Amino acid sequence: MSGLLFIRALYQIYTLTGLIAPLELTIGASERIGADGTVVASLDEEKLLKDLTILKNKGGIEALTICLVNAYVNNEHEQRARTVAENVFGDIPISISSEVVPEMQEYERTETTVVNSYVRPEVSRYISNLHGALTETMGADMQLSILRSDGGLASARAASESPVNLLMSGPAGGATGAIYFCEQAGYKDILTFDMGGTSTDVALIQNARARVRRETYVGDVKVRAPSVDIRTVGAGGGSIAFVPELTKALRVGPESAGAVPGPACYMKGGEAPTVCDANVVLGYLPSDIQLGGAMEINREASVKAVQNVADAIGIDVMAAAEGIIEIVNEAMFGALRLVSVEQGYDPRDFSLVGYGGAGPLHANALGILTQAWPVIVPPGPGVLCAYGDATTQVxxxxxxxxxxxxxxxxxxxxxxxxxxxxxxxxxxxxxxxxxxxxxxxxxxxxxxxxxxxxxxxxxxxxxxxxxxxxxxxxxxxxxxxxxxxxxxxxxxxxxxxxxxxxxxASTEVAIATGDNKDLTLDDCKLGDTRFYYAKQWHDAVLYDRSKLPAGCAVPGPAIVIEMDSTTLLLPNHEAMVDSIGNLLINPMNQE
Structure with a gap:
């Protein structure tokens, strides 16, 4: 073999080794492209055809990866190798490194292209089925776009061919949605935190543009593909609180109760105390309302779960619940420092945006820790990723x-x-x-x-x-x-x-602000409640966010309820509803 080069095929295998391109399915080819792009030795197509035929006869091959040395400066041999492979394998997806990631450093280029091949069969089938169903429903002129990891959109065709660019698209959608709503309200420098059930994703946005990194880790695999620079910490609504026997010090996460069985208050079999249960015990999630309009929560189950933590430490249940919330807030604050202070930015120069199902519950507290005001809760915070998908650019x-x-x-x-x-x-x-x-x-x-x-x-x-x-x-x-x-x-x-x-060009999305201009704050009241904060109980008011008119000021302590999330307003803080529908939370003594 006159040069180092690789052609890799992969089975749909799920082994304990985690290998997605095993050595026995790796073959070599005879060729050489110089570092300057000149052809030193031509591709031996006859030998390649013979080796590929042997590889095919092993059976079970779903995708093929081609990566040749120096193909990033001249991909002539990779393209010819693909043509030979197509004659052997027919319609299976074939990824070549010079198209997936035409960059130097052969190992990283190969690894990224292999990952692209690994997910490509499944993603291609999914997108093909989705595109077919939408075309049947909406007509042949329908255009399907898929969110990329860098916050942009890819066409259905491009997404099918290079699914490696979609690996981190979920968190990117939330950041893109936050940019859309905040920029319309005049806030271009923001810190975002997206708190879900198992983790929190944070990002720094400057001048309405997300920072993009060129490498991403997926497990232990380093993928060279652009993605929004998002950092993740194991702090979510389902994060489990526990007390190690050795230290007797309260810990929260990263283990999560997940959706099943979920927090104890869901009454789906979960018994471990979670962040969600602590919010219920403290009254931040009132037990006399329904989550998502239909799901009831059980405070007694949450108290029972958190009591186990309290007994292990030797404190009362309210102190234990408040300790759980303080710890998870500090964990998220640490993540926000990673993208701000440790990158040379002062959080006080930014606004803080809280979203995700659990983010608005903790947003006010994170504002106090970061001093990033106003704290912004955009419309539909629990589904902000969907807004991001709809407002970003192909x-x-x-x-x-x-x-x-x-x-x-x-x-x-x-x-x-x-x-x-x-x-x-x-x-x-x-x-x-x-x-x-x-x-x-x-x-x-x-x-x-x-x-x-x-x-x-x-x-x-x-x-x-x-x-x-x-x-x-x-x-x-x-x-x-x-x-x-x-x-x-x-x-x-x-x-x-x-x-x-x-x-x-970016897409404009109509924002439903409602016809509430004649409503008063009292018209938006759902009832009275109370919650426990800073070691004491506070009388509070429940409000229906869907009724709050633009320009309305909601004083804390209060809880603002909507279909997909709940916003907690702490004492001595106030939320103003802007013309976009954002809740802008500030300390009452700050203009």
Whole structure:
């Protein structure tokens, strides 16, 4: 074999080893592409055909991955290998590395392409069935788009071919939805936290743009695919509280009761004390209302579960419940510090957005910890990911490895290379019937100082590059480097990758604000309640969020109820309803 190269096939296997591309299903091919893209040795197609036939005869192969050394600079051999493989395997999905992730570093490129192949058969079938059903219902001119991990949308065709770009799409939808509602209300710098049943996802948004990272870990596998920079902590409504025998110190999570059996208050067989049960005991989730309009909660079951924690420590049940909430709030605060303070940002310069089924219950408390005001609870916080899907943009990107010192780069050549990438990315959208007149283009460069092992991605437009040249890249990098690490060198820049991201115009979604302008706060009242906070009981009022008119001020202590979530307003805080329908929570003494 004249060069290192891999062609990998995979079974649909679920073994304890966790191998998705076992060595016995890996074959080699004879070829060589030089580091500069020149063909050193041609692909031996006859030998490849013979080896692929042997591989096929082993049976059970559902997808094929092709990854050749240096294919990122010249993919001629990968494309020819795919043609040979198609003649052998027929219609099974074949992923080639130069299309999935055309970047240097063979191991990471291979690993990412293998993951793409691993999920591709199932995702392709799902999307095909969904597209067929929607077409039958809505007509042939229906266009199906799927959310990507980086917060953009992919066409059904692109999503089927590169499902590796969808792996972290769930959390990305919430961040995108938060950006949409907050930007309309005038808040472009936000910290988001999405608290669900098992975990909390947090992100930092600056100037209405989410930070995107180029690598993502899925379990122990590092996938080189763009995703919104979201950090996750094991703190959710179902996180279980416990007291280790050795330390007798209260702990919460990361183990979760999940949806089944769920918290004790759900009465589905769960007996372990959870964060949700602590909220019920404290009165933050009143037991005389129904969750989601239909599901009843049982306070006695929650008290019984939390009492076990209290007895293990030797405190009363209310102190135990409040301790559980304080611990889970501190865990989320720690995650928010990861994306703010540890990245050189002051949380007080941002607003805090709480969503997810459990987020609004903890949003006010997280505002106190971060001092990020106002705390914003957007409309439909429990389904904000769906809003994100509906309001984001269809996009695709094209990239290439550059690996050059900024002092050696010709600006005109770099611009020509960027425009060539733009054409490649735009062609994907054009193939999906999106005309070029609707395209919005952003260029990116991955930059580092010489000798560094990591890089920072900077964004710029064609006009910015024409006006400022390479300095639009290096100056941005210096500023970002100083933000993150408190210093900059101002020389020795290396550009590792260049990229063109092509998007369509964003979609406007009508927001149902309701016809409530003549209603008063009393008209929105559901009843009286009380909750336990800061070691004492407080009389509070229950309000129906769907009735609250724009401009209405809701004083705490109060609980605002809606179909998909519950918002807790602590004493000495107030929520204002803005024209978008957001709840803006501030301390009462702050304008």
């Amino acid at each position: 996009q695709d990107e094209a990239s290439r490895t550059y690996l050059a010192s900024a002092t050696d780069i010709d600006s005109e050549q770099l611009l020509a290379d960027l425009l060539e990438l733009q054409s490649r990315a735009a062609a994907v959208l054009i193939d999906d019937d999106i005309p070029e007149s609707e395209h919005q283009v952003t260029f990116q460069a991955d930059v580092r100082y010489a000798g560094q092992a990591f890089q920072i991605t900077v964004d710029f437009s064609e006009q910015e590059f024409i006006d400022a040249g390479l300095s639009v890249i290096t100056d941005q990098f210096d500023a970002e480097h100083k933000q993150l690490f408190s210093f900059k060198l101002e020389e020795g820049h290396e550009i590792l990758m260049i990229r063109a991201v092509v998007k369509t």
